[in-house]
Amino acid sequence: MRFITAHPEMLSPEAVEQCYMAGIEGVPWQTTNTLVESELVVESGTEESGNLFIAWPTKNHGKLMLVTGSLVPREAAYALEVELARGTVHRLRQYIALGRLESIPIPPRVSSLLEEATLLCGQAVTRQDDPPHAADPALESIERSLEAIEDLACWDGGELLRLRLNQQDASNILIGFTSSDQLAPESMPESLAGACNMSNVPLCWKTLCPDDETFDPDPPRAQLDWCERHDMKVMAGPIISFQQGNLPDWLNAGQVDFSALQSECRAFTSQCVKQFKDHVHLWHATSGMNRILDMTLSEEQSVRLAIDTVEVIRRHDQQTPVIVSFQQPWGEYLSRHSRDLSPIHFADALVRADMGINGIGLEINWQHALGSTRPRDLVAFANELDRWTLLQMPLVIFLSAPTGLPDESDVYFAKHVEQLLTVMLGRPSVQVVVWTQLQDTAENLPGRAGLLDSDGCEKPILQVFQQLSGQLRTSPVPLEPEQERED
Numbered sequence: 001m002r003f004i005t006a007h008p009e010m011l012s013p014e015a016v017e018q019c020y021m022a023g024i025e026g027v028p029w030q031t032t033n034t035l036v037e038s039e040l041v042v043e044s045g046t047e048e049s050g051n052l053f054i055a056w057p058t059k060n061h062g063k064l065m066l067v068t069g070s071l072v073p074r075e076a077a078y079a080l081e082v083e084l085a086r087g088t089v090h091r092l093r094q095y096i097a098l099g100r101l102e103s104i105p106i107p108p109r110v111s112s113l114l115e116e117a118t119l120l121c122g123q124a125v126t127r128q129d130d131p132p133h134a135a136d137p138a139l140e141s142i143e144r145s146l147e148a149i150e151d152l153a154c155w156d157g158g159e160l161l162r163l164r165l166n167q168q169d170a171s172n173i174l175i176g177f178t179s180s181d182q183l184a185p186e187s188m189p190e191s192l193a194g195a196c197n198m199s200n201v202p203l204c205w206k207t208l209c210p211d212d213e214t215f216d217p218d219p220p221r222a223q224l225d226w227c228e229r230h231d232m233k234v235m236a237g238p239i240i241s242f243q244q245g246n247l248p249d250w251l252n253a254g255q256v257d258f259s260a261l262q263s264e265c266r267a268f269t270s271q272c273v274k275q276f277k278d279h280v281h282l283w284h285a286t287s288g289m290n291r292i293l294d295m296t297l298s299e300e301q302s303v304r305l306a307i308d309t310v311e312v313i314r315r316h317d318q319q320t321p322v323i324v325s326f327q328q329p330w331g332e333y334l335s336r337h338s339r340d341l342s343p344i345h346f347a348d349a350l351v352r353a354d355m356g357i358n359g360i361g362l363e364i365n366w367q368h369a370l371g372s373t374r375p376r377d378l379v380a381f382a383n384e385l386d387r388w389t390l391l392q393m394p395l396v397i398f399l400s401a402p403t404g405l406p407d408e409s410d411v412y413f414a415k416h417v418e419q420l421l422t423v424m425l426g427r428p429s430v431q432v433v434v435w436t437q438l439q440d441t442a443e444n445l446p447g448r449a450g451l452l453d454s455d456g457c458e459k460p461i462l463q464v465f466q467q468l469s470g471q472l473r474t475s476p477v478p479l480e481p482e483q484e485r486e487d
Helices: 013-018 080-098 108-126 131-167 191-195 218-229 258-279 299-316 343-353 378-389 410-425 460-473 481-486
Strands: 002-004 020-022 032-036 039-043 051-057 063-067 174-178 198-201 233-236 282-287 322-327 359-365 395-400 430-435
Touching: 002 080, 013 032, 013 051, 051 080, 063 080, 080 108, 080 131, 080 378, 108 131, 131 378, 131 410, 131 460, 174 233, 174 460, 191 460, 198 218, 198 430, 218 233, 218 258, 233 258, 258 299, 282 299, 282 359, 299 322, 299 343, 322 343, 322 395, 343 378, 378 395, 378 410, 395 410, 410 430, 410 460
Parallel strands: 174 198, 174 430, 198 233, 233 282, 282 322, 322 359, 359 395, 395 430
Antiparallel strands: 002 039, 020 051, 032 039, 051 063
16 A cells, blocks of 8 residues: 655654554554655555554654554555544544443543544545645644543543442452562662562573573572562563573573473473462463564464463462463564464463463563554553453553653653553453563663662652552442542
8 A cells, every 4th residue: 555644754764664554353464665755655465455553753642653544455545644643533433432431421621622633634634635735634633632542541541440449359459560680679669569569570491590400499589588578469470481581591502393392391380380389379371472483483383382381380280370471462573474373363272272371461561662562542552452351361461661761751751651550450351460670771771661760769650650559459438420420
């Protein structure tokens, strides 16, 4: 498909390279993308109708992955800004019609913004034969839509969380952080225990098994002891992960065939469970098996390793819940790598195997770096959570996002994370939220995502967690609907 843009300067080379088309199920197609002067060409090799997903720098909401409506293939070029405006207005209207509880009133400001966005979109559509003149109202329409989306999604999330807390025990909701070997437990601020009620203790294969004959259980012990002293729940894992830095050097050194790799994975899993099962409340079995792109493993072998890991855990521990997690839940990597299974279809295959999985983890690294989950608006975020809820399994969200940049206020980022948390926790399917980076390090600059800065000092994001935990600890008093609306 061809798109004409009035603002080619707003499309960075990375945005062009990473944009993609997807069909009705939202699964990305493999595409080849080029931008020549003001024309963007996205070649997918299919004649099906589809939506374009592209990172667009908005005026007031940063760079977001925006989506057009469903477009039919045709010779004539589409006006990019117009189609993005049309798609954004449509998603907002669809969310209002189908994606929320009718009993929750729509704030008047949202209705006003939607009316303005719709009018501006109509002006852009009637001028689309002249893309430069259509672009201005289209971009204004996008801004109004995004304002309405932010207001409405946060309002809905807050109301849904209040309803949830009136209907279930808040102690069943776990808010946690991932421990770090780089920060000794004795150096962790006590406020972490007040802000969180659980900790994810990593079980790094490379650390625990420095050679093929050694299993050293000491590295996680300090974190486990710290959790026990502060009466915190413990998630341990992931046990099997092929992310960089997790596999031991001795396993990477030679050409290991699948049967040997399978045997080593099972042996390491068995050792972990036997060593730590008396201290663990939730096992994180595997991470990112859907996105093993730089190894010779097939999808079938990846599924087999995930099943093996859960089976070994269940052999030694039949009581503790087990989850498996998936990277890039929207499946952006599929636009560059051929795979038969999207993330949600991979998860569905494991759930249908019925071998003892108790929950599904979504790994959301909320930034535009390659391999991350590119930021969307809050309605797109809510819709994706609802899509994964269809698996009828509790959801565990592994979340990270920038919590500070050299030229930006940390408070700005804290507010954005608060919005994401509000949307997540308003959904009963989300049982656990884990912030995956405890402390800033030199390696992750400029996209710093720690709860603590590089000196170990608290950042404003930690106050968001403290306020949220305080809300969860407070037993709400049931309210009548009239009282709720007056608040």
